Amino acid sequence: MGRVTGVFDNPPSFPCTPPGVDILEGGKLTSNNVAGSSHDPLQSPAVASGAVSIPGGDTAGQDALHSAGVEGSEDSGARSKLPQPSQEEETLMCLLQHCICVSRPCEILEWCYHPKGSCKGPENWKEINNNCGGDRQSPVNIVTKTTQLDKRLTSFNLTGYKTLFDSTVKKNSHTVEVTLNPTATVSGGNLEDTYKPLQFHLHWGTNGVRGSDHTIDGEQYPMELHVVHIKQKYSNLTEAFQDQSGLAVFGFFLEESNSTNKNFDNLINVLRSIENKSGDVSIKNISASQFILPEENMTSYYRYNGSLTAPNCSESVIWTVFEKTIPLSKKQLEFFSSLKLDDGTPMVGTFRPPQLRSGRTVYRSSSPAVLASVVLLFISITTTFSLSHLC
Incomplete structure (x- = not known):
């Protein structure tokens, strides 16, 4: 099973809007400035370039190529060893990992060829990325x-x-x-x-x-x-x-x-x-x-x-x-x-x-x-x- 990440020019469809983010027409993403925050994670140079490094994976562009047969590794225990992310950081991770917002935290969607547990098989890949439909x-x-x-x-x-x-x-x-x-x-x-x-x-x-x-x-x-x-x-x-x-x-x-x-x-x-x-x-x-x-x-x-x-x-x-x-x-x-x-x-x-x-x-x-x-x-x-x- 693999983590799926996306490209900002083709964002996923979210059942709910991630906290601190508006999804605008034309696929442009912008922060609505989370209350009490002075930092906008979506305006960082790395995000704007589409080359954001994700802990445990490759850049967003490389993860997209993984859909054709490349996959980054993920340390499932890494998150518990790190400080808990802020609301802004969680929002950014949610967007980059093509996840569904179920209150908090986000649920990361996985794809596979044979459905097992939470991973989605070929017939349901469109739930991970609209392109697949x-x-x-x-x-x-x-x-x-x-x-x-x-x-x-x-x-x-x-x-x-x-x-x-x-x-x-x-x-x-x-x-x-x-x-x-x-x-x-x-x-x-x-x-x-x-x-x-x-x-x-x-x-x-x-x-x-x-x-x-x-x-x-x-x-x-x-x-x-x-x-x-x-x-x-x-x-x-x-x-x-x-x-x-x-x-x-x-x-x-x-x-x-x-x-x-x-x-x-x-x-x-x-x-x-x-x-x-x-x-x-x-x-x-x-x-x-x-x-x-x-x-x-x-x-x-x-x-x-x-x-x-x-x-x-x-x-x-x-x-x-x-x-x-x-x-x-x-x-x-x-x-x-x-x-x-x-x-x-x-x-x-x-x-x-x-x-x-x-x-x-x-x-x-x-x-x-x-x-x-x-x-x-x-x-x-x-x-x-x-x-x-x-x-």
């Missing part, structure tokens, strides 16, 4: 016969993806995430701008089956890997979330193979040290390219406008879902199902069910590989028709 949510079921050809969906230009670097693997209660080389870039593929990678994370099922976020014609793959990119011109996620194309996420399906994929050996080996707990571990001499498809196999893909697939569910994502799969052995796929939460619960089924397309069009690239299924269907129909006339 929007009409451009992800993932979706891609129905290939209804996709539209877009000849502008050409090949991508990747730079720095083969560069070796040292990084950090983070395991939290929602996913496994690897920080990527920030000097790499991607353009082309009808992306309107140049993007830089932030991290990749994984979604998986149980015992190496049915774990992808997206589905193709109703078929769910064992795993899905997401590479999260932000527009190169943006310095933080707060800016990106205000842009419907601020993020570009690449989705890769992972499928069972008879052979081991050695490119994932290093990742699996370092994860063994935190297999039964949340935490960070170093990983050395990796490249972004080793975890994704070869560049020449990235010409067959689907494209649509959507969102992050977990809270805050920001509808600021250009999705590229690749047709060709990344092979992993059965043993490698099953390893991820062996990971456990801090309480010993198996960490399985880390995916969101498909969301309604709500009139959105899913486009396909002009690569012959994407059209292969259509061609085969046409040949099959033609052959059947010809044979029927011979009888």
Whole structure:
């Protein structure tokens, strides 16, 4: 379970107004000056910048990215060791932690994939953030016969993806995430701008089956890997979330193979040290390219406008879902199902069910590989028709 924090430009809906705060039109927040107070916490430079540090977590912007697979740790006992917060401090914490005000103190909302205790499952994520009930949510079921050809969906230009670097693997209660080389870039593929990678994370099922976020014609793959990119011109996620194309996420399906994929050996080996707990571990001499498809196999893909697939569910994502799969052995796929939460619960089924397309069009690239299924269907129909006339 994870604490959810938000961005001031997209505040949560509160059943009651937090003490000392008015929620104004346009999503602007201001203090109504708590009686007897001379300090306005909402006017501090850190808050105004959207980069407020929260005890036990990361900055507000980083917590928002945790919705795509990153989570800060929280020391549940820390609060009892600190002085009790003032009314102003409690108000600020309430706003930053997307909580519901139930008199005092605030109740922090948590999200998870499988409801347990106070955490909210996928069907109730909109109670944590209104974005999750929007009409451009992800993932979706891609129905290939209804996709539209877009000849502008050409090949991508990747730079720095083969560069070796040292990084950090983070395991939290929602996913496994690897920080990527920030000097790499991607353009082309009808992306309107140049993007830089932030991290990749994984979604998986149980015992190496049915774990992808997206589905193709109703078929769910064992795993899905997401590479999260932000527009190169943006310095933080707060800016990106205000842009419907601020993020570009690449989705890769992972499928069972008879052979081991050695490119994932290093990742699996370092994860063994935190297999039964949340935490960070170093990983050395990796490249972004080793975890994704070869560049020449990235010409067959689907494209649509959507969102992050977990809270805050920001509808600021250009999705590229690749047709060709990344092979992993059965043993490698099953390893991820062996990971456990801090309480010993198996960490399985880390995916969101498909969301309604709500009139959105899913486009396909002009690569012959994407059209292969259509061609085969046409040949099959033609052959059947010809044979029927011979009888």
